Amino acid sequence: MTDRPAQHSAPPSVRRVLTLLVAACIVPIVLVLAVLIINFYRQEEARLVENTLNHARHVSAAADREVRSTQLALQVLASSYLLHERDLRTFHARISAVVDKLHVDSILLLDLDGRILLSTLRPYGSALPQLTDRPLLQRTRSTAMPGVSGIFTGPLVGQPIVTIAVPVIENGKVVMSLNATVTPATLQPLLFEQKFPESWRAGIVDQQFRIITRSHDMARLAGQQLPAELRQPLSRERESAFDSYTLEGKRSLFVYHRSPQTGWTAILGIPHDELTAPLQRSLFWLITLSVIALALGSTCALWLARRVTRSIQALIAPALAVGQAVPLPLPRLYFSEARELGQALQIAARDLQRARADSSESEQRLALAARAAHLGIWTRDLRQQQIWVSQAWRELFGFNAEQPITLDDLLARVHPADRQHVQRTLDSTLYGATRYDMEFRIELASGCQRWISSHGSVEFDRHQRPTLVRGVSLDITSRKQAELDLQQKQKEVTHLARVAMLGELSGALAHELNQPLTAILSNAQAAQRFLGQPAPDLAEVQEILNDIASEDQRAGAIIARLRSLFGKHDAQRQRISAQSLIDSVQHLISNDLIHQRLTLRTELCKETLTLEADPVQLQQVLLNLLMNACDAQSQQIEHSNLIVLRSARVGQTLQLSISDSGGGIPAEALEQIFTPFYTTKARGMGLGLSICRSIVDAHGGRLWAENNSHGGATFHLRLPLAEAAQP
Template structure:
């Protein structure tokens, strides 16, 4: 039992990762179950952690390394003889187990036990006070005793018993106890640990009735010598048989066998026989009780081990999920920043190309210009996928029924994935509505289906299922565990993923396809859209067993609040004045040129402060086009300050970012242009 507890503790991820501070805490928690101390040694015997000392305090080397060396040499659990503890300096027993890393023993984890643990086991047997019982280690040292333990702890067992213990694993013999009491001793040695348990019955208890019977047999007077001899012969013959029966019964008692009725005709011998029979019955009951106790404790230990393993597994999963979430969050921030900067570049490029197009007349130049415009458009789609992963795109969520969306787009899915892949549905009835951008969820499902198709080059099956899941069911990921959700499951019969690929499946630009066959943004876009919508997404996959993508979306409680949208006109309305505010000079110039060619009067400002100064001078302004993210004052801050003096000022925001929540306000009531954009559309 103790060995199993230590092996569970030795499998701790904290120990495997070298986090000694965390493992020290786990050791102290485990000590509450049993034991006097838990110590972690290196393979040389140096103590690294000990529950006997505060964490970080210097520790000594082990004083007795015999058991430690056996663990290192064999790679198997071991138990020590009675030793003196290195820190507390008192007699203890030590159980040690190996700690492996890459197949090699790197540590020895040991638990110390006081001798009183074994003594309590003897007390539970309710032995007669006249009997002597004890546990002895490999060297024959007294480890536990039912009588006078303080007097004899750590001393050698009596010479006669020690000699007998070197022979068969179980036996009986006439013996003298350490106190000098003559006894009949029966013992058994464990082949696993080399330890011995022995019980001694006082010889006086067995022999006195026999001696009294013999005195009766030979106590007659000289006058009746012949009769006495005859009577003695008859009684001796009658006594010999019950004495031999008593001897056989004593041997059976030592072997733990049951004893039948012993009736020899001599009252004293019959009394001894009855006592032996009662003793055998008592020992049998005690053995049954001990086995029952061991079984009960084994069940308790199994439950404890199961709980510890579950806690360790849950902790590992939580740590892994936390690390993965932190990694994805960091990648999202980096990706969003790159996409924002790239969108500014695309705005300048696509704007310049749009201004250049009317000025180009020859066909070859127009063809080159259109090629450049298509490249810019592809770049815009790329940044849109990056922003989806980074959860920084603008969503227009509405209450929607996912069953309806799936049914309506099934034909599109079939055309997209080809005839070799079959699509089936298993849609739940009365599916709850969800608050989602329908266009984005359609794109997400299409990306999942295309990935499934690519994993089935020879054809296969895609099964799309939906279900309602209650928040209290315990079936939801931790991100949405406290709310009702709708589940969309997309399962394929493809090649599946290895654990290494599965771990990186949501990373942007990660792909197992050949160069030019994929961007690695499909699943990352799915991850970003679902997380930005308040949901969660998981992937279950094994090589050659297919893949299942699980999408969890919160149940819609109220209708989406759709904000007003500022309509854009293709041409100017009678000399309108527009203030363009952007810290990027190329983007600002392109927007200004485009607006001027459309007939607007344009004023430029390179910052929010500059824009406020222009407005304070009384410059006409019918519309302010402002970058949302700028050094100093953001576009949102600039609008708030400007409306103090011009409360009716209309504002159009433009940004490569679109994560509205990061600015601390709901921008649904404001128009937002996503860079890159074309003002004439």
């Protein structure tokens, strides 16, 4: 009797398992689809309500902008001197000229009793009615603030209008009201600009829920009050949605938003059949396609199960061999795709072996290059909050080889003055920044400082969330020190240029100082004579002493100006008016102009313009340009004795122009004159204009020159105004 092999129960086939799996998935999938469909419907409805509410907000915001712009224009007109002088005829002509530009239908002026003083709808002097109902006028008078009315029938046009009013204030009191009227037709484009579907109903109502304007049948309905079934839900909240019927009797979803500025409410009505029809179609197709997909999936899974199983099992051994990078011979396979997969596994095994060798070589090269360049390499895992750094990085920042590194450890090494900037830059990688470059100082345990240049790039996952930051850090202390040394030398050159300018002005300044000193000497001698008399006149002596003190203060002011201009100090920016800057320069150069028999004429902007700048450096620029103009005038045998200094506002900048009547500048030298050591003077150093341009560039401005058509040259200096420099 022969032994038979033990019988074991056969495992379930792929076909049986897939059949049971499909059957087990049908019921849960159907339930999930049902839940998804219900949620989909609710989400679609909420999305439509939110989108429509945004449209209502846009309409309300557009109406607010129209009201605000009209109020601003009226406030400008209300401040006109013509109203304060009661020149109403001229004021009527002025507002008639601008009424079309304001997108309003008319402008009128009321006194506090409601009498219409003038209107752009009537010629000046025409008889005008008096308002009987004037709540907006009373509100404007009591609050002294601009306001807007509801819709009412205008006494001049006999049709519905709204009024926008601003107070006319004199000596702190409201004396009149300047109003602009707008018809519903003028406001209707605010609705059409949103390009709503033709089936929607859009409108704006006032504080009493009277229709100001409407997208449909506006001419008939303007000024009418909404029915109670619409007014009641509108009065509950500032913005919401509710179901009701339109004025045409069609059931719709109404979405509204009330403006806190005007009290007007923007209302949008969407027909219910337009809301539900797309959702019903989506629901039908979603269910149909889900059933079809489930049926096809089950059929295909059962048909392919037996055929796929054999090929999958045959590829298990080659797949396991890939990890060891050892290709195995392929078994017999039933599908061309399975054969291709098997060949791909063999290729993958060979590529993996080659990639491991290349990766090892690349890592060695990278480590060698980093050590040669003294680069510190680091990686920051944003998900795990872990930081890996190379040994070179640890040496750069003064960490030992075993010490774990955290972000707080890094920030603790950063110089306190740079720590906030480094923290903000690192935080930016969490909010969408793709890379960063920064320079900062660190303080080592030995007490010395080191400048670091750090560069990083951010990696994102498939949801565009930052996951990893890689970068390098480099010691740039030597370069930074060289930059600081260069800045110091530039400061010294600028100071030497000011000292050289002092030499050129020394004769005129000596004369200016001689005048108060001579007056002090004369007054002191006179005081001695009075005091030598038997009965000196003490009142006269007191006046002499007052003159001495005044002349002494004058001499002190001259010396203070010289010390501020030629003292050696760091640039310190402050707010300074253009007028005071020009006045200070005129004081310094006035006597030099007199000695050379030249006249400086100023043509200055009437507006008060303020700069954020170093006044001493700007004085140096203006003095250099004015002295160059004096030299250009004196080199001509026959020349005008006039130099012109102009100031003007150009956008958000101040432009200063200095014009002379000299020989001009050769065309080829117009740009070279700003090059260091280039000069057209016999004894010039060639640094003045170069330093001037450097100072102007440091202030964010521009300096250039051009020849005048009538002879001579003009230097233009343009600097940003203080308000333009604010962040």
